[in-house]
Amino acid sequence: MNAFLAVYLRELLILKRRFKRQLASMTVSPLLYLLTFGYALGRHLEMGGHSYLEFLVPGLIAMNSMTQGFSIAQDINVARFYFFVFEEIQAAPASRLSYVLGEICAGLTRVVLSALVVMGLGWLFGVRPHYGPFFWLAVLLNGFTFSALAVALALLVRSHADQSLLTNFVITPMAFLGGTFFPVENLPDWARTLLDVLPLTHAARAIRADALGYAPEWLPFAVLTASSAACLMLAVWTVEKAKD
Amino acid sequence: MIQLENLVKRYGQNKALDGLSLSVAAGESFAFLGPNGAGKTTVIRILNGMTAMTSGRALIGGHDLAKEPLAVKKLCGLAAQNLNLDGELSVRENLEIHGLLFGMNGTDRQERSQELLKYVDMSERADSLVKTLSGGLKRRLMIARALLHRPRLLFLDEPTVGLDPAIRRRLWGLIRKIRQDGVTVFLTTHYIEEAExxxxxVAFIHRGRLVNQGTPPELMAALGAWAVDRFNDAGIETRYFQTREEARNHLSENEFEGTLRRVNLEDAFLAQTGKRVAE
Structure with a gap:
């Protein structure tokens, strides 16, 4: 428990020192998407009885919860390869699980902050969806999945350059294809089947359903729970693999 | 306190450690002396959970590293070669995080941090961000942090590398004080004077193997007490003598330019390996 607190506290102190910068970086992308896709392009579009902005805001929250959760990979990577802070963790009597959970909680803190940022931006654009418990559950499960994946991949990669490649090839395509900007249901069957494998597709579906007032479906939550558990196990395993 | 049996570490075809065995008694100050790449840091990394050994056995404080890694880590403090401090956190925050990692309670963390900052003469820098500290202060903080949880065994991996001579001597004083306080010290260095x-x-390590070990006087005694270095086109040729008189006579009888000096650990290392520690 103490080791978990140590890892989490360290990340919180760093977040506190970088808070303004962090907040600005969480704001830029969703603001640009809202302006370009939501306002300029989709102002007159309708999606199943809702404005495109109402459709887009929950999608952006899903996307941001993924990218912000995954963004801890960059910090773990820098701490590992440039500042060697990970060595301090390795030398401590900390269980692998406590380290991973500490980092995941750091990721989830960013996820919640980023969701609040997008909710605030949506409010400025006149979008007032329903943010109920199922909305938050989906945000947190999605954040958990990608934070845990971030820990695992940050410990598996052998260099900083590899980390950037992973972000380019895994996260960026998912951000655009996982139901953030358009309904996956509009795509051909083969593409839908492919995209249904992605946790983000399910997160966007669950987050959007609650935000737009629809009843929750069990499948997205089951998929997100399973992906969270799988990524957690992978992350715990990689802590040992990070030894050279 | 430390017992290593046939430690092997391979990286592909390369052997960083090639069947290394040694023991260090509780309360002892033990130095690993060897050139860069000899395997010194690999041993420290294995014993502190950063590197996995390929084969062999390591017992620390009676605990088997492979079976009880967390029990071993509780006994050990490490000031690594890399300055692995959090630059964006303050001195106090770095100590706080370390104390939490090692399961210390809040009051103990605070009191011990203050005590150790005083010990390393850094009390006035407690709230400074670590990135603003000089190299010497960072090294001192590394040692304070490694001692925070009251380890019985302190690993110091090249503790004074890159520091100027005055700061190096100051750190030596600190390390001797730690040793006098009853902590077993295991240090690696490629500085001869530091080991002495x-x-x-002292143990000599070369190409992942232990080549010799003993007290500094024991290791040097085999060669003699005095050395004459002769400089020629091939480099430095050194001859050893039991007395200063013999050495002086050698210098005066053979008309060449040379220097007379005391035998040091580097001579002992050179005699064993054919290499200088700094090579």
């Missing part, structure tokens, strides 16, 4: 000044016992 700090260690009760």
């Amino acid at each position: 000044f700090l260690a009760d016992r």
